[in-house]
Amino acid sequence: MSKSIHDMGWDELVLGAAVHSFKEEIDYNPSQVLPENRDYAETNSKYKYVGDWRVFKPVWNTDLCIHCQFCWLYCPDTSILSREKKMIGFDYDHCKGCGICQEVCPTNPKSIIMFTEQTEEEEALNQWPEKKGSK
Amino acid sequence: MSGNKEIKNLKAFSTAAERFEGSHVLCPGCAHSIIVREILNATNDNMVVSASTGCLEVCTAIYPHTSWDTSWIHIGFENSSTAIAGAEAMNKALRNKGRIPADEPEPKFVAFGGDGATYDIGFQWISGCFERGHNMMYVCLDNEVYANTGGQRSSSTPIGASATTSPAGSTSYGEKRNKKDMLQIMAAHGAPYVAQVAPNKWKDMAKKIQKGFDAEGPVYINAMSACTTEWKFDPADTITVSDLATDSLVFPLYEIIDGTELNITYRPKNIVAVRDYLAAQPRFKHLFTPKYEYLIDEWQKRVDAQWEYLQRREEARV
Numbered sequence: 026m027s028k029s030i031h032d033m034g035w036d037e038l039v040l041g042a043a044v045h046s047f048k049e050e051i052d053y054n055p056s057q058v059l060p061e062n063r064d065y066a067e068t069n070s071k072y073k074y075v076g077d078w079r080v081f082k083p084v085w086n087t088d089l090c091i092h093c094q095f096c097w098l099y100c101p102d103t104s105i106l107s108r109e110k111k112m113i114g115f116d117y118d119h120c121k122g123c124g125i126c127q128e129v130c131p132t133n134p135k136s137i138i139m140f141t142e143q144t145e146e147e148e149a150l151n152q153w154p155e156k157k158g159s160k
Numbered sequence: 161m162s163g164n165k166e167i168k169n170l171k172a173f174s175t176a177a178e179r180f181e182g183s184h185v186l187c188p189g190c191a192h193s194i195i196v197r198e199i200l201n202a203t204n205d206n207m208v209v210s211a212s213t214g215c216l217e218v219c220t221a222i223y224p225h226t227s228w229d230t231s232w233i234h235i236g237f238e239n240s241s242t243a244i245a246g247a248e249a250m251n252k253a254l255r256n257k258g259r260i261p262a263d264e265p266e267p268k269f270v271a272f273g274g275d276g277a278t279y280d281i282g283f284q285w286i287s288g289c290f291e292r293g294h295n296m297m298y299v300c301l302d303n304e305v306y307a308n309t310g311g312q313r314s315s316s317t318p319i320g321a322s323a324t325t326s327p328a329g330s331t332s333y334g335e336k337r338n339k340k341d342m343l344q345i346m347a348a349h350g351a352p353y354v355a356q357v358a359p360n361k362w363k364d365m366a367k368k369i370q371k372g373f374d375a376e377g378p379v380y381i382n383a384m385s386a387c388t389t390e391w392k393f394d395p396a397d398t399i400t401v402s403d404l405a406t407d408s409l410v411f412p413l414y415e416i417i418d419g420t421e422l423n424i425t426y427r428p429k430n431i432v433a434v435r436d437y438l439a440a441q442p443r444f445k446h447l448f449t450p451k452y453e454y455l456i457d458e459w460q461k462r463v464d465a466q467w468e469y470l471q472r473r474e475e476a477r478v
Binding site: 030031035038042044045046047054055056057058059060063068069070071072073074075078092093094095097098099100101102103104107108109110116118119120121122123124125127128129139 | 163170171172173174175176177178179180181182183184185186188189190191192193194197198200203204205206220221222223224225226227228229230359360362388394395396397398399400
C-alpha cells in the first residue's frame with residue numbers, strides 16, 4: 026500500500042496488522058541495550074505524548090533524594106528515569122501525574138511532591154515543606 | 161540456560177533496560193503496567209508475549225503504536241493462552257527440524273490476560289494449554305472486574321462489591337457470589353508452578369516470576385492488580401491499597417509447586433483488619449451502612465478460614 030498508515034482510516038487497514046517497535050530488524054536483545062541506544066521506529070508509543078493528561082506534576086528535590094528507587098519501581102508509566110542506580114529525573118512526555126511516586130517516597134519531608142502543572146520548578150522548590158517532627 | 165537476572169536489591173533491579181514503553185493509555189495509577197514492568201525486568205531473555213482482550217491489550221497497542229519492545233501478539237478475548245502455546249509449539253518444531261539454530265537462546269513465552277479472560281471467557285483454553293503441558297507462563301492480571309468495558313462483574317468479583325451488572329442499592333448489596341479460587345483449580349491441573357503475587361511485594365514477585373521461568377511446563381501466576389477506576393480509589397493510592405490487600409490477607413501470597421507443595425511466602429507482621437481494606441475502596445462503601453454491616457464480619461471470617469486452610473496445607477505438604 027502506498028498510503029502512510031497515518032493517513033489511513035480504520036476501514037482501509039488489512040486484517041491482521043503488524044506494528045514495529047524498532048526501525049529495522051534488530052540483532053540485539055533489548056534487555057541488554059539501554060533505551061537511549063535503541064533504534065526505535067516511529068510507531069513505538071515512546072513517541073506519543075500523554076503529558077497533557079496531567080493536572081498535577083511531580084517535582085523532584087535532589088537535596089533530599091536518597092535514590093531508593095521506589096518511585097522507579099512503582100511508576101506505571103515508565104516515567105522515572107534511573108541510570109546506574111541513581112534517579113536522574115522525570116519523563117514528562119509520558120507522566121500522567123498519578124502521584125504514586127509521591128506516595129511511596131520514604132524520605133521526610135518527601136523528595137517528590139505533586140504541584141499543579143502551571144507551577145514553575147523553582148517556585149515549587151521554594152515552598153517545599155519542612156521536616157515533620159517525630160513528636 | 162536461564163537468563164534470569166540476579167536481583168539483590170532494588171537499586172540493582174533499577175538498572176534494568178526497560179522493555180515496556182510509556183505513552184500507553186492505561187489509567188493514571190494503573191497497577192497493570194507496574195506488574196508488566198516487574199515481570200519483563202525479571203529476565204534478560206528474549207520474550208514472546210501475548211495478551212487477551214482487556215485493559216492491557218487495548219491500551220498498549222493503539223494502532224499504529226505499540227508499547228512493547230518484545231514480540232507481542234493479540235488474537236482474541238479467549239485465546240492469549242493458545243496463541244502463546246502455538247508460538248511455543250512452533251519454536252519447538254522449528255528447533256527439531258534445525259530451522260532455528262540450536263545455539264539461538266530460548267525465548268520466554270508469556271501470556272497476559274485479565275480476570276475476565278482468565279476466570280470466565282478463556283478458562284477452557286487455559287485449561288487445555290495446561291493439560292497439554294506447554295512450556296509457558298500465564299499471568300492473570302486480577303482486578304476483580306471487567307474494567308475495560310465499564311465494570312461488569314466477573315467470576316473473580318468478590319461478595320459485596322458493587323459492579324455495573326451487580327449494583328448495590330436498597331435491595332441488593334452487590335455481587336452475591338464468592339470469588340472463584342483459580343489458584344487451586346490451576347494447581348489441580350498438576351502444573352509445576354502456581355503462585356499468587358502482588359506488585360507491592362516486588363521482591364517476592366520477582367522471585368516467583370523467576371521460579372516460574374525456570375520451571376518446565378505451564379506456569380500460572382495470579383497477580384493482584386488494584387484498579388483505581390473500578391475500585392474507585394485515588395490513583396495515588398494504588399500501592400497503599402495493594403499493601404492493605406496483602407496485609408489483610410484478602411490476597412495471601414503463596415505458591416504451589418507440582419500441585420501439592422504449598423508455601424506461604426509472605427506473612428504480614430501486623431495483620432490488618434479486612435474492614436480497613438474494604439474501607440479504602442468506595443466500591444464497598446454500602447457495606448458500611450447498618451443494613452449490610454454483617455457482611456464485613458462474614459468477610460473477616462472467610463479470610464480467617466482461608467488463611468487457616470493455607471497454613472494447615474503448608475504444614476501437611478499435601
